[in-house]
Amino acid sequence: MSPDSPDGDYPLWHPFTQMARFEREPQLVVAQAEGNRLIDTAGNEYVDGVASLWANVHGHSHPHIVAAIQEQAARLQHSTLLGITHEPAIELARRLLPHLPGRSRVFFSENGASAVEVALKMAVQYQANRGRPERNRIAALDMAYHGDTLGAVSAGGEGSFRDVYEPLLFEPLRFANAYRYRCDRCAAVPACTDACVDTLRDLLETRGDEIAAVIIEPRVQGAAGMIVAPDGHIAAVRALCDEYDTLLIADEVATGFGKTGAMFACDLEGVTPDITVLGKGITGGYLPLSATVTTEEVYEAFHGEEGRKLFHGHTYAGNPICCAAALASLDLFESEDVLARVRERAELLGDLLAERIADHPLVGEVRRQGLMTGIELVADTATREPLPPEREAGWRVCLAARDRGVFIRPLGDVIVLMPPLSIEEDELAQICEAVAYGLDRVSRG
Numbered sequence: 001m002s003p004d005s006p007d008g009d010y011p012l013w014h015p016f017t018q019m020a021r022f023e024r025e026p027q028l029v030v031a032q033a034e035g036n037r038l039i040d041t042a043g044n045e046y047v048d049g050v051a052s053l054w055a056n057v058h059g060h061s062h063p064h065i066v067a068a069i070q071e072q073a074a075r076l077q078h079s080t081l082l083g084i085t086h087e088p089a090i091e092l093a094r095r096l097l098p099h100l101p102g103r104s105r106v107f108f109s110e111n112g113a114s115a116v117e118v119a120l121k122m123a124v125q126y127q128a129n130r131g132r133p134e135r136n137r138i139a140a141l142d143m144a145y146h147g148d149t150l151g152a153v154s155a156g157g158e159g160s161f162r163d164v165y166e167p168l169l170f171e172p173l174r175f176a177n178a179y180r181y182r183c184d185r186c187a188a189v190p191a192c193t194d195a196c197v198d199t200l201r202d203l204l205e206t207r208g209d210e211i212a213a214v215i216i217e218p219r220v221q222g223a224a225g226m227i228v229a230p231d232g233h234i235a236a237v238r239a240l241c242d243e244y245d246t247l248l249i250a251d252e253v254a255t256g257f258g259k260t261g262a263m264f265a266c267d268l269e270g271v272t273p274d275i276t277v278l279g280k281g282i283t284g285g286y287l288p289l290s291a292t293v294t295t296e297e298v299y300e301a302f303h304g305e306e307g308r309k310l311f312h313g314h315t316y317a318g319n320p321i322c323c324a325a326a327l328a329s330l331d332l333f334e335s336e337d338v339l340a341r342v343r344e345r346a347e348l349l350g351d352l353l354a355e356r357i358a359d360h361p362l363v364g365e366v367r368r369q370g371l372m373t374g375i376e377l378v379a380d381t382a383t384r385e386p387l388p389p390e391r392e393a394g395w396r397v398c399l400a401a402r403d404r405g406v407f408i409r410p411l412g413d414v415i416v417l418m419p420p421l422s423i424e425e426d427e428l429a430q431i432c433e434a435v436a437y438g439l440d441r442v443s444r445g
């Protein structure tokens, strides 16, 4: 069976992939990865422009993380956290918390969606345990993405991620997101009016006593198309949650671990959420692990009689090898000034985008927070008219970029760039060159 020419033999069913298309297209079979590059079975190298789906932080095959994984695997590969404990999980919680001021408890799972589910269950049970069971609804942003399990999809936005599964889902109360490029409220005026935040105020005013928690993707709504909220948005949501006495859940699965230029997006505005969800980059992008981190106040509501406990837990939650990888990743954050380098690289990325990409006739908007970048393609930059989906422009730009040695993956007609924090200057230039090349190819037809 050759993966280069898939035939009836090909046994995999890929996530979020139309297999009919997959079978038609040239395939990238990754054999190895080093630094910020993926290497395929034919020996071709590709700059990893999306950090292996927003997870990789310090580059691939980093000797410090590899050694930590090997050592931990030889000592204790797995033991449960259901009622007993182990040192890698304890140490990881201790080492994470100083990066999360105001928070004191860490609940581990294995992926972002699960950690979101935990946050939603915690919020509803927190209210019930405090004698407010009628506060059992979740308020969520329009176009939100919180993962693919049913609770996480429920909290997510409308559209194809959701429609077919609707009978299995709960319905959140929605409020407007800060999508300035396509915002009816303030696209026409020079500065953002924060009118989207007023929709949350209205919701809390009318239905606040039904709402257990407000969930947001702070600063950047990733899967929605790298939509960057204006400075002050997180703090405004926090203030409303305080005013109406409801919990704030910050889903930092995409934004966490440096990609925004701060360790966590909430740090950009000095906000402490009641519940913080971490995933993707937590192990440096090496192994599956996630965490739901809470304040002492949230934790306290579960403390006491048997029936108050959180009814949740996965078999591999807090797996020691995953924790060891996460600890090694934190070592690197603490021993090298990673965030300073990210801010420097992000500035260079901004310059490259302005020089090579922003003025291209297919490009409606370039938006960016730190290294998290969205390039929204449009049919007409004046009217902002979207491209016809059947043109598959985003996908074709990314496919063309492979010919220039860059791997990227779009979100519809938004080209996403989210390289590892360890990306080098010449690699950033290569990514932008490849996108510019892809744009030219696609505009030629």
Ligand SMILES: *Cc1c(COP(=O)(O)O)cnc(C)c1O
Binding pocket: 110, 111, 112, 113, 114, 116, 145, 146, 147, 148, 217, 222, 223, 251, 252, 253, 254, 255, 279, 280
């Ligand atoms: C990716 C993502 C998730 C889901 O994480 P998985 O590990 O894929 O389950 C949740 N929330 C946000 C904001 C994400 O970007």
